[in-house]
Amino acid sequence: MAINFFVDKGSIYAIFRKQKDGRRINLTYYPGIPAGNDWNADRQRFNPKTEELEKVNKQILQIELAFNYVLENHNPLMLDSKKLVRLIEDAMKVRPRHTSFFDYCETYFKETAKVTTPIRKDNIRNCLNKVKEFNPALTFEQIDKRFYRDFTQSLRDKDYSANYIGSIIKNMKSVLNYATENEQNVNLAFRDFKKPSEDVYNIYLTEEEIERIYNLMIDGEMVVKFQDKKKPPLSPEGILKQIQILNHARKLFIIGCWTGLRVENYLNIDPEMQVDLSSGFLNAIANKNGPKLRIPIHKLVRQIVEVEGFPQSISQQKLNDSIKILGEMANINDKVIFTRTKGNGRVEYAKKKYEMITTHTARRSFASNLISRGIPKQFVMAVTGHRTESSFNKYTAAVQKDIMTLKLADFDVWKGEKPVQKENQNVIGNIKI
DSSP states (O other), X not given: OOOEEEEETTEEEEEEEEEETTEXXXXXXXXXXXXXXXXXXXXXXXXXXXXXXXXXXXXXXXXXXXXXXXXXXXXGGGOOHHHHHHHHHHHHHHSOOOOOHHHHHHHHHHHTTTTSOHHHHHHHHHHHHHHHHHOTTOOXXXXXXXXXXXXXXXXXXXXXXXXXXXXXXXXXXXXHHHHHHTTSOOOOGGGGOOOOOOOOOOOOOOHHHHHHHHTXXXXXXXXXXXXXXXXXXXXXXXXXXXXXXXXXXXXXXXXXXXXXXXXXXXXXXXXXXXXXXTTTEEEEXXXXXXXXXXXXXXXXXXXXXXXXXXXOOOOHHHHHHHHHHHXXXXXXXXXXXXXXXXXXXXXXXXXXXXXXXOHHHHXXXXXXXXXXXXXXHHHHHHHHOOOSHHHHHHHTHHHXXXXXXXXXXXXXXXXXXXXXXXXXSOEETTXXX
């Protein structure tokens, strides 16, 4: 039930309004709390600048909880002002003090520490910080449809993308689900929260572009030419080290492009156990939990392993940084134009293709290039681990559009030719109508 707080003659009051059985209900409770300059009408709480104001916010919370308790257990039509005051004050005496949502979040992190990776923990905490910026005194009871509407709008007003907002809602719901399962939360309004999302344009590299990266002969002159101009010049030792890093990343990325594995899998291949050059297969898993697969070893992967052995692993961040440089060195600089939701509208972006290369581009390139060669989807999906064709189609949307537009160019209309008319047949050109 929605309890709202307003200011009247410098004092805060709580009110419940509802239309029921043809009657309009207005129940008000005046706790005698002065509003002052720090009252936030939108959040219906004080801006918690001091410990005293935080205490007052907790007092307002207790009033809200007690008011709701009274309405849940009494017919609002049967309440008058005196009875309402008595019931609210009685409820405040017996109801336990409520733990805030953010107090519980710390409990959540402690209890899930053994099953949550540090990266996942940081991701959740960063998302929850956005929630805390919006309402630092948030309680479980306040997480309702109104909160969802106002919170997501505040994020759009800050020009965050739909997918980023969706990640915040997703992580918040993870905590709320855990709290509900452990009987710490009884407010189930969060289950109706929709996770905003949109299809994001992701590039893939063609076989020819992958070959260009593979054939790069990286030397000191290239390193200096493509060094980030914002950084200080490299020393001779630094140049040699950068050559080694880029060559290392080049080989790992090529392996990713021709195995279709997730980056965490192809960065951690055990060559003695998983690579069998004699049979021509690499033994791996399709996704995070299996199943086990035997992936044919591509000729470029074989050449890398036979000449220098399987490259050792590096961090994903170092690989991400390096492959963008490799893409620029290989002149993968076609202009890519795409749109994305930013805040309350759509924004058009234009980037050079190498700027959009990530570790995940390798896996996407694997699937896209096999599809462009006409290899059946189910064969490719067996390696990528996609369970449905619809999800796979989204994954390879870019190459499928490229294939369709290339085929479209084969029709007569693009060559300025008129359709061929055939007598007594409903045929125009090569298309039956």
